[in-house]
Amino acid sequence: MKKPVVIKGKVWVLRDEKGRAIDDIDTDQIYHNAHLAITELEKMGQFALGNLPGWEDFPQKARPGDILVVGKNFGAGSSRQQAVDCFRSLRISLIIGESFGAIYQRNAINSGFPLMVCSGIISHPGKVDSRNVLEVNLSTGEVFNHTTGKKIEGGVRFSQVQMDIYQAGNLFEYGKTILP
């Protein structure tokens, strides 16, 4: 089954109480080390962002299909994959942000979870705010804010390997398509 290349959903923008983008959110804030022993995907969602001040109630607020908008270096730190899986568990449809921790980005890509770099997306309030509706084209990098009626520049379209893994489902399924 072909997966959607256009994703549309309500967004949550990770800003602090003063409206500033929260940069460098590390994997301990996304998924605290106290819950590392959990192996079932369904159980991980309840802990997503549980250690990020002001966002502890995210699992209660988020709905399947929602989009998460993040700042710079989201997912810095440890290689723990639960920091990606907790959002898959909540059926978040996409994470779009200024930049990502290198291992975090790989973990998302290799799980077939859509993640897009879009520089400047969070730079000032009004461009995109929580509860706006965003439409993102993974193959062209086009980002459109339906609430403001404005296009957002800076989206980086999926690389070939990212799109191939996304369409195959995950890294292993993708591997089957390229290995002898």
Add this chain to the structure above:
Amino acid sequence: MGFTFAEKVLAKKSGKDKVAAGEIVTVTPDRILSHDNTAAISRIFQQLGRNKVVHPDKIVIVLDHCVPAANEKHALNHKVIREFVTEQGIKGFYDVGTGICHQVLPEKGYAFPGSLILGSDSHTTTYGAFGAFATGIGRSEAAVLWATNQLWLRIPETYRIEVEGIFPPWVSAKDLILHIIGELGADGALYKAVEFRGPTIENMSIAGRMVLCNMAVEMGAKIGYVLPDKKTSQWLGPRVKNNYEVITSDSDAAYERVIRYNVNHMPPQVACPHQVDNVKAIDKVSGTQIHQALLGTCTNGRMEDLEVAASILKGKRIASGVRLLVFPASWEVYREAWNKGILLQLAEAGAIIMNPGCGPCLGAHEGVLAPGEVCLSTANRNFRGRMGCRDAFIYLASPATVAASALKGHITDVRSL
């Protein structure tokens, strides 16, 4: 135009004549590392529908994150791993007590110049100190590597960090890397290969080079790298059994940035809560009361680290109200420190000598913190909640600063003793 180390080594590992930064290639690694997370990786592997790993000889597994097991869940994970390595015929298995993976791999000869090491741990970058291309991956990637021996990688651009000058007394590699991370930021080298070059690095011990590469990931780097030299080959000589090819950047390689530092007048540095790039010179934080001091981890649990701490604490007694925990990075370090009397000196000063392993660094056990407590640690991360408690405060510093501060009961400039 020449090529960088990253471009040259990844061309070789992907079977191509040449590749350039930004390209995506499929590589075959020399080593695949995992630790206590091997239990989870083996579950993913079984879900892939595979029975046998394709190259058991490439897999290295070190139990270090929660050793000895703190509870039944961890004990069961360790048991699952022991059964898995027996069943798969994996010889590169190091059980509880051998040490932290990032110390054990070099000691056992798995890390060498020109090698490609992919590890399911973010501090895999440590082996860049030996001229390897070594980087962290996720669990699913490790499972797929066991099954297929192949993985895609994007060739990183390269930053060259040139360091000159002579460290003032008591100032070391840890202070340098904290200073660099403080200046460049937690995303300052995101996805970049970072080469540490210059006379200061040439004069630096292998242990010091490991500190730099270990913490390169804290500014987002894909790898750290130090040019292998005579010191490297002497250190590796008795340990590495196979031949290896030293790979270095061409003299006309295209660096994205060249950044210069001089350490001549560098004061001790401290990373303050709750981010590694929140770095201040010692005089800005000295006097901060501490409850726990941690000497060890994959960053600073080596002989020279224990020795410098012992030289400060020998014949003295740490402040009351401070718990000083010492974790030698490996059994090899433990034995040497035992034989030289270093552990006795530390113990007599009031330190608790713990077993080789990660200890409380990642909040699993052996010294987690209570709300409101302050820990000064030689580790590499001070994220909120990292040591188990989200209402505790972690500061990072060099072994010398940690020892001096344990003595006084508050963050202390070692030069003032």
